Amino acid sequence: MRSWIVVPADKDKALGQVAGSGADAVVIDLARAASEDTKQHTRLAARDWLVSHRSQVVAARSFARWVRIGPVSSPHWRADLEAAMEGAPDGVVLAECIGTDEVQQFAAALYECESRAGVRSGATKIIPELGANPAAALHLQPFAEEIHARIVGLGWDAAALARSVGARRMRGPGGLWTDALAYVRGQVLLAAHAQGLMAIEAGFRDTRDAEGAKRAALAARGDGFSGMIAVHPSQVEAINAAFAPTSEEIAEAREIVGLFALNPGAEALPSRGRYVRQGDLARARKLLGED
Structure with missing residues (x-):
């Protein structure tokens, strides 16, 4: 899958329009920090969207339905996961994953949620987002050595890592990632290929810079990534074009x-x-x- 568009579950207008974005996968984001009252609304919105698009009758083309959950250190991830599983998503993006032990913990909860929701055991896939903080960034090798059976790809969250190290920028001259971010990006790419998994590039954050987004997608494809996050529907076409086989x-x-x-x-x-x-x-x- 080439394009993965992430849509905040609390953005009703965006949720209503994303099915027609042309993305290969729609990721409903429940990982954003919020109060418990706000969380209740977003859980219902995510569940309802997943249920209503399960057959994809209204979609112009078929797309995968994913949800973004976590981090596991947050107080809300289990309730978010339970709500999302009522809509039987195809997979879960595990935000700010810090290690393989965390994947095991998350997968165990996922088995329980599948059972309660009537979803076939093991059907829900996982893509962990790696290297979100310095400690996690320096311990990525286990993902190249042993992987949970549910994992179908690896991603990374450039914005989370930048915040964690106090960076004032994510890209330098020519749009190249800064050193710390480039290090994590390279490790994620290599680990994914070592395991035969999808490697998902982080999104291009400036939604006003269409040419920059296009260059970023072409660079990701050229470097060996199999897909890329879109943070706005306007980026989907460029990503699909960049990752289309020649x-x-x-x-x-x-x-x-x-x-x-x-x-x-x-x-x-x-x-x-x-x-x-x-x-x-x-x-x-x-x-x-x-x-």
Whole structure:
């Protein structure tokens, strides 16, 4: 999935319009800090949106329904999760995840919520947002070594990390990420590829800078990310275009799939001056929609 648009659950107008944004995944954000009274309203809004779009009858095209929950250190995440699961989302983005132990804790609660909501056990996927503070940023390696079965991708929250270190900017000259943020971004990208997962780029925050958003999406695709967060519907088209496979990529993917079809069980095969392996085959099938 290329474009992931995040919509605050307390923005009624945005919720009403997001189904037509063209994004591959809509993420209803319940992770924002709020009072308990406000939380009650946003939980109901998120649940109702998820329920009403479960069949996606009114949508112009199919999209995945996700919800953003957490952080686990907050007092509201369990109640948020229980409310959201009544709408049977396809997955949960776990905000400000600090480690694999936290994923285990969250996944255990998710099993309980699935059971109460009548959702098939294990059906709800997880994408943790990593490196939101300095301590978490320096302990990302476990995500490259052992991953929970529910995790289908890894993301990162540039804004949370910037706040945590007191940064006054997130990007420097030419739109490049500043050093601390670039470090986390690179680690998340490598961990995702080490596990064969989606790597989701953080959103471009300036909604007034369309050209900047386009450049950021192209840079993310060029660096190896598989998708990117959109913080406004106006960014979705540029993200979809940046992450769309080229005709050359499609042709090469077909060649790789064909090679392995002719040589079942092979571990490595020569192709275009290099050796392609099972990981290349998996990526080729995913690009062709055969995974």
